Amino acid sequence: VRLCWGRRKKTTSSQVQRTRARATARKSWKKMNAIPNAAVPSSSARVSSSHSSSTSSSSSRKNVALHHQKLSSSSSSSRLDTSFFLPTAINNKYGQTIRAITEECDDGFAAPGICSTASKREYRRKIRTDAFSGSSNNNVRVADASPLDKMEELLGAIWKFVRPHTIRGTLLGTTALVSKVLIENPELIQLSLFPRALLGLFALLCGNGFIVGINQIYDVEIDKVNKPYLPIAAGELSLPMAWAFCLATAIGGATIVAMNFGPLITSLYTFGLFLGTIYSVPPLRLKRYALPAFMIIATVRGFLLNFGVFHATRAALHLPFVWSPPVLFITIFVTVFATAIAVTKDLADIDGDKQFGIETFTTKMGVKNVSYIGSGLLLMNYVFAIGLSLFNPTWFKQKIMITMHAILATYLIAKTKKLEKAGFSQSAVQTYYQDVWKLFYSEYLLLPFI
Numbered sequence: 085v086r087l088c089w090g091r092r093k094k095t096t097s098s099q100v101q102r103t104r105a106r107a108t109a110r111k112s113w114k115k116m117n118a119i120p121n122a123a124v125p126s127s128s129a130r131v132s133s134s135h136s137s138s139t140s141s142s143s144s145r146k147n148v149a150l151h152h153q154k155l156s157s158s159s160s161s162s163r164l165d166t167s168f169f170l171p172t173a174i175n176n177k178y179g180q181t182i183r184a185i186t187e188e189c190d191d192g193f194a195a196p197g198i199c200s201t202a203s204k205r206e207y208r209r210k211i212r213t214d215a216f217s218g219s220s221n222n223n224v225r226v227a228d229a230s231p232l233d234k235m236e237e238l239l240g241a242i243w244k245f246v247r248p249h250t251i252r253g254t255l256l257g258t259t260a261l262v263s264k265v266l267i268e269n270p271e272l273i274q275l276s277l278f279p280r281a282l283l284g285l286f287a288l289l290c291g292n293g294f295i296v297g298i299n300q301i302y303d304v305e306i307d308k309v310n311k312p313y314l315p316i317a318a319g320e321l322s323l324p325m326a327w328a329f330c331l332a333t334a335i336g337g338a339t340i341v342a343m344n345f346g347p348l349i350t351s352l353y354t355f356g357l358f359l360g361t362i363y364s365v366p367p368l369r370l371k372r373y374a375l376p377a378f379m380i381i382a383t384v385r386g387f388l389l390n391f392g393v394f395h396a397t398r399a400a401l402h403l404p405f406v407w408s409p410p411v412l413f414i415t416i417f418v419t420v421f422a423t424a425i426a427v428t429k430d431l432a433d434i435d436g437d438k439q440f441g442i443e444t445f446t447t448k449m450g451v452k453n454v455s456y457i458g459s460g461l462l463l464m465n466y467v468f469a470i471g472l473s474l475f476n477p478t479w480f481k482q483k484i485m486i487t488m489h490a491i492l493a494t495y496l497i498a499k500t501k502k503l504e505k506a507g508f509s510q511s512a513v514q515t516y517y518q519d520v521w522k523l524f525y526s527e528y529l530l531l532p533f534i
Contacts, residue, residue: 241315242329245300246293249521253385253528254292257418258285258393260528264410265397267532272401283340284396288389290337291353295360295384297330299371302364309436345396352392356384374445378426386419409479413472414531420465421524428458428520431513451508455516459500462523466493480534488530492523 262281266273300307300316307317315321334357341353359380362368370376394411398404430437430444431454437447446454466489473485499519506512 237320238325241321244313244315245297245321245326245329246289247296249518250292250296251289253521253524254288254389255285256525256528257389258288260531261390261393261411261414262397263532264408265394265401265403268408269401269403272403277400280344280400281397283344284393287337287340287353288393290333290340291356291360294330294334294337294357295363297326297333298361299364301326301330302366302369306433306436306440306442309439310433346399349392349396349399352388356388356392359384372442374443374448377444378423381426381429382419382422385422385425387415390415390418409476410531410534413469413480413534414527417465417469417527418524420461420468421527424458424461424465425520425524427454427461428517431455431458431517432510451513455500455503455508455513458520459496462496462520463493466490466496484530485534488534492526495519496523 300314301323304316304323307314312318316323316326338350338354338357342350345353363371363377363380370380390411394415395405398406427445430446431451433442433444434446434451436442437444445457449457469489470486473480473482473489496519499516503512503516
């Protein structure tokens, strides 16, 4: 018998009796409330006003109380306990009501034992969200959330807080640059360097987390309009917790770099943290101005990341710093690419930026024009890559360089056409921005092979 969130326990006769009692109660509940599968109501019945929900929930509780009395009187000889059976009305964050039936397991945790799998996830997610957002809901017993569930919810909120698409860019960029250096110097590969490389990667992820985190802390009101799914705006992560995370990542990352990578890399790292801070934090808050904003993004994502990782890798291998054509190319290419990302990232945020007086290229020129500018910058980048390969065939593997960049340029054109056909709608703009990041990832995946 699977009990209490999937844990298997040895079945006893009393547990068998309790299981049978649950089954009897479920059937009765079905008849009384006409709930399909004794779980969450159908989609048409699921959405209702809070007043009707509370009324129906109250009447349901009375029915179940009467039913418990009947069960107790009819089953007194076997002494079956039916107090674990409890109907609950759960309000989700959209103000709709989901009726679920919960049963109390042996450890006292109220879980939707007779709901569908999807309904269980909805119920657990609601409990965990309320536990961390601090919201009060009389219909949900937040205290019933287990420490494991709370930790799971916290980790999920932090994962959204660090913006996974930026994490992937940092991981791919770092891995590609280190791989390029090691491929050019295979005789210098040592396992003893692996822990240091992991520390460097962790420090970069800390810096990434600090920059995107501090931006969300100061953009809460804007994000409630533009990106209500982000954890602070959605109430999944409290501001004190967000501040603690940002301070920990900034201090931890800077300490790791200072202890392992020398003064030059430490200076570059702290300079990147400084740029990320003045981008978001008043009184400067340079994100309010289009030109300084995209220059900061291009500098951090383009030059600092690529130069810093390449220099640190060669220093770890005791090699003098020398620009190689592929690394010089990727630094220039990604800097221009980061400029395009900085220009297009505000496409979907135009409503909130206008409301809060944030000056961006999109608010000045409109979604359509900025989309064309972003695609134009990226297309010029691909033409530059193909032309550079033709100019000096000895710098790169020419066939791979030309063929792959031609394919990526074609992909970009197709996605721009798709955006145009969709009328530059909000959903189409978001998809287009995701496609731009896919092209960004593709360039780093290509780097070790050119």
